[in-house]
C-alpha cells in the first residue's frame with residue numbers, strides 16, 4: 001500500500017492510498033479472532049504485546065460471562081477490543097471517527113460470526129446532548145483514545161453516565177493522568193464532581209526500546 005500524507009505532522013492517516021501490489025488490507029489474529037485492517041485504520045503496532053494488552057483489558061473489564069452486560073467501546077478502531085468482549089457480553093457499541101476503521105470493524109464482526117456488536121462512525125470530540133440516546137446504559141465502558149486523550153465533552157458525558165466500570169487504555173501517561181484525575185476528582189473550574197476511584201493501573205511494554213508505554217487503568221464508580 002502506498003498511503004500518501006502531505007502534512008508535516010506525525011499523523012498515520014493518509015489522504016490518498018494506492019494498492020501497488022497484493023491486497024489493500026492485512027489480516028491479524030488476536031485473542032482467537034481474525035481482524036482485517038485497512039491502511040488508514042488503527043491497529044496496535046506490536047501484535048505479540050497486543051495479546052498481553054487485550055488479555056489485561058478483558059480481565060479489567062471483568063465481564064460476568066452470562067451474556068447480560070452492555071459494553072461501550074469508545075475509540076474502537078477496527079473493533080478489536082469490543083469484539084473480544086462481545087463473546088461474553090449482551091451487546092457491544094463501538095464509536096470511532098475513521099470511516100474505514102468502522103467499515104473494518106463491521107466486516108470483522110461478520111468474519112468472526114459476531115452479531116451482538118454495533119459500530120458507529122462519529123467524532124467523540126464533537127458529541128452533543130444526544131450522544132448516549134442510541135444505546136442502553138453500559139455496564140462497562142472501554143475508552144482507548146489516541147495521544148490527546150479524551151475531550152472535556154466526553155469526560156462530562158462519562159461523569160453523567162456513571163457506568164459502574166471504566167477501563168481506560170492510554171499510550172500517553174500525561175493525558176492519562178489528566179483524564180483519570182478528572183474522572184476521580186472532577187473538574188474544579190467547571191464545578192464538575194468526579195465519581196470514580198482508580199482500582200488498578202498496569203503499564204504494558206507495547207513499544208520496547210522507546211520511552212513510550214501503554215497503560216490499562218481500571219476505574220470503578222464510587
Ligand SMILES: C[S@@+](CC[C@H](N)C(=O)[O-])C[C@H]1O[C@@H](n2cnc3c(N)ncnc32)[C@H](O)[C@@H]1O
Nearest residue numbers: 042075076077096097098123124125144145146
Ligand atoms: C489508540 S487507537 C485505539 C483503537 C482500538 N481501540 C484498538 O485497540 O485497536 C485510538 C482510536 O481512536 C480513533 N480516534 C481518534 N480521534 C477520535 C475522535 N475524535 N473520535 C473518535 N475516534 C477517534 C483513532 O482513529 C483510533 O482508531
